[in-house]
Amino acid sequence: MRSTLAVLTALTLLLWVLAPGQGGDAQAAVPEPAADSAVVSVRTGGDRTGVNAVAGLPGVVLQLFRGANGANPVTEAWGTCTSDDDGDCSFQVPDAQRGGDGTCTAADAGANCGDRFWVRQTSAPAGFFANPTLSTGAVGTGPNPPPTTALAYEFQTPAVYASQTSTTGQPGGSSTFMVSQAQNTGNASSGIWQQSRVDPPLPEQCGLDVAIILDLSLSVGAALPQLKSAADTFVDALTGTPSRMSLFSFSRVSPAAGTQNATAHHPISRTADAAEFKALYAGWALDNATNWDRGIAAAAEANEHYDVAVVITDGNPTLYSDPAQNNGTYTRFREVENGIFSANALKAQGTRVLAVGVGAGVSDPNAALNLQAISGTQPFTGANAETADYYQTADFAAAGEALQSLAFSKCMPSLTVVKAIVPPDGGIEDAVPAGAGWTFTADTADTDVLQGLPETLPTTADGTGAVNFPLAFGVDGSATVTVHEQQQDGYELVPQGEVNASCTLRSAEFPDGTPLEVANDGTDPASPGFSFTMGSATGVSCVVYNRAPTPPATLTVSKTWVVDGVAYPDGEQPPEIDADLWVDPPDGDPAPADGWGAGHQFFQGDTVGLAESVSFGSRDLCELVGATVTVDGAPPPVPFPAAMRDPADPDAPPAVDGFFDVALTAPTTTVEVTNTVTCRTLLTLTKIVLGGGTANPMSWTLSAAGPDGSGPSGPSTAPEVTDVEVTAGAPYVLAEAGGDPRYAQTDLRSTVTQYPGASGSAYCRTVAADDSFVSDVVDGLDGGVLPQLGQRTRCEFLNLTATLSLRKVVENADGEPDPPSAWSLTATPVGDDLPAGLGPVTVTGTAAGLGARFLVRPGVTYELTETAPPDALAGYTLADVRCGAGPVPRAAEPVTVQVDPLAGVLCTFRNVADPSSWTVAKSSDPATGSTVQPGDVITYTITATDLGGGAERPHDLTVTDDLAGVLDDATLDAGSISPSTGTASVTGASLTWSIPLLDGTATLTYRVVVDDDAYAATLTNVVTGGGVQPCPAAEPDCRTTTQVTPPEPVDPTPTPVPPPVSPPGAVPPSGGLPRTGAEIGLTALTAALLVGLGAAVRALRRRPGDKH
Structure with a gap:
């Protein structure tokens, strides 16, 4: 007998689907899944660390959700993950194994097999906040830009299967999700889960180091003058305070074309200083699209530190990175994420980021989602300038007013005194801010109104020459303030008109300032002073001029980069390529300067040492091949001391043999340092x-x-x-x-x-x-x-690749199916643009649990067919082909199947034997129609014959011979009942023959004895069988036999009967037996034919190989 079919097991299926492949060394950054689990790993990020690098963020809590649109949270422990020190948040999804038939619907499949989950953030680490929704969509210009879409920041995983890993782009995964560069697709992400740093608070002081970051994208359009006006308003609001400004621009990258970033601190303590700063951007023009990432990153990568960065933008970001990527017309998650990472890097330095959205590009309420993502969660309401993170206004003028409110909030009430030094032979217009060491003392007699005085403050080396006195008014009203300075040897006061200082008052009524009446106080030339009256809601700024005994000297050191032959002013060079200027003053220790291009105040006759420390960040294939310097443009350039910055101690002075000394012999000295860099890519x-x-x-x-x-x-x-x-x-x-x-x-x-x-x-x-x-x-x-x-x-x-397994199951109800190996199974790729060499695969049929396994190309449609060799037994029908491909088995003919990458599909061809037909016939000896005598023996033969037509031989047959018409005139010889197969039994007047399997032909014989008194009797019996074929047309009564007996004889003297006369030529029967009629020959012929047909069918069925 043939062997029973092998049973599929989940273990062998697992080995089948997940056999390892060959390939490169993919570094594993995520955990390995167990045999019955899947891994879903998400990379989380915080601060930008390079132009295309983001530091992982630990402590981010993510959760899985399932069901339609992720309606149901996974509450089991495995449904929540917390990111590790590398920023990897990995879910270990259990019970993800396929069932024994390769499907996720099998009884032994894991509960999570083939499921897709939604990933959402449920908690941010300390110091960060989540952004559950961001604004995406097409951008445009004009009064009616296209609307944006508030899109939930969530991502659906691929279907999970045991031993497979899905990542958001980290190395080591077998599939990815979330990460995408698809254009015009809102949820196309960098693959790094974003969250924003909490915006640092502003320092509690009047006088800020501010970075102005201006959007010069084309969408600003005709509003460019208003954008500059908004920046002007903020500069004006801080003018007269110990504030310093830096300037950045962005469009396609940063700086925008035709502009130059001014990263150094520019003092705006005097009106003249502020005017110089505003002139830096007065001539800027528009260029290209919007790249928040590089505009904000430029400030984060600068050598200077800023208390606050003000991003003035009219639209959502449409580009990121440098070189810029995306099409510039659509905001996706990618552009916003990269802006967030750059803003985080800036906030990590203690810089408060204020996002100022202006114009039609951000009037859409959804735009606030992105503004707060790069700043903080608090909108400006008109009365919260100190705590507001983002401003969303209808026009640039309103933006300026909002920024002015911010500046006033830190400087009202307060007093700023600015010391300016006039050259020995110059005028006030030639003055420069004083250096460190000038001391001012402020006092008041109105202590019931004004508290906090007296106080003495010195100027510092910040370049502003200013000190600021925070004031506190106990009650509304006004107070008189006196200010005295400590005069330095050789210096003399330069009055303005007849007073020792000029003062400007600023208030809500006078936001641009108004002159304040000043009176001189005291006559001691060693401590000249002045006084004025101010109110509780005002800020006062005063300028005091002193003439120097020695002419001052301004030293300006500028930087040019030559990178691979292309010259860049400092601030325009590729990101991460930078240098710190170190200054060794005549009376101090070397220290880093405020930046390249800023003026440094000394005196003529001083000698100042200069050097630099250079860094290339992650561009480690760049090399500094030379640093040269010229003084006041005098050739030739000479070597300049430069050394690479020590990453382990970035604040250490450059490791150079000595500083480059510059003798200051003129009012101004300009030093130009050129660094030549070559970079391999x-x-x-x-x-x-x-x-x-x-x-x-x-x-x-x-x-x-x-x-x-x-x-x-x-x-x-x-x-x-x-x-x-x-x-x-x-x-x-x-x-x-x-x-x-x-x-x-x-x-x-x-x-x-x-x-x-x-x-x-x-x-x-x-x-x-x-x-x-x-x-x-x-x-x-x-x-x-x-x-x-x-x-x-x-x-x-x-x-x-993927795995397809073809299995052959042959079913035959007669219990002896033919071998699966008699069939060949073929998978043929179909469709357009098939790769060269991808052809059909043919395997020999097998009933083994996993069938015959081979590799197929994922995503290609394969048509499944079968063939049998010419000498194979006919009589089978392909009932179905069932493919377990994920959750739903398929059955169809012809069958096609696609297999997902790394998946395995088992397709089972099920062939069922066609049933053969059969018949049964009845014969007797003497033949039907004969006349028998009482006491004669009649032998009956029942013949069952397999007529063929299918591979399923007749089986479990029941043949019934109705003897009621015989046994009333004859007696059954029970010992004569002889079946060639099966069993026969008599119940009442019925003889029942049970045939378990009809293999060709089978017979049943038995005898009856005609009763002695059975005269003038008819003995008829009929055989029947369930499902038998009809009798042949030539012999409609093939299942009926009939004998008759003569009439009872008349006694005593019979009437003589003449002998029969034989026809001419007749030959008497051999042996003298009586002739019973022509039907004898026909019945015998039919029986012989049936016997022969059964033998032939049996021989034909055994032709491929004898089963017995």
């Missing part, structure tokens, strides 16, 4: 294959084609594609060719791609010299990569 292409099999990663040709068609091309790990020097910032189209066609390249491209020659997606990351990852996925998903200057970029082409 390297690109590596690698192949990783997953899913099992023996594919060689080196059998693919990988290529990255630059704008001129050149670029690396070759097999994975070959020198031709390893650390190949490429052009930084140029777009390279990523493609592969050749290789095993059963492995499909991952393809996450958007419908409209900017790289039409690409073959799919690649995972491009920045790597360090030791091949460790500097960043998660940053590029490549859309089929192209922009290699970063001075960095190593590694693009992984990930190809996945």
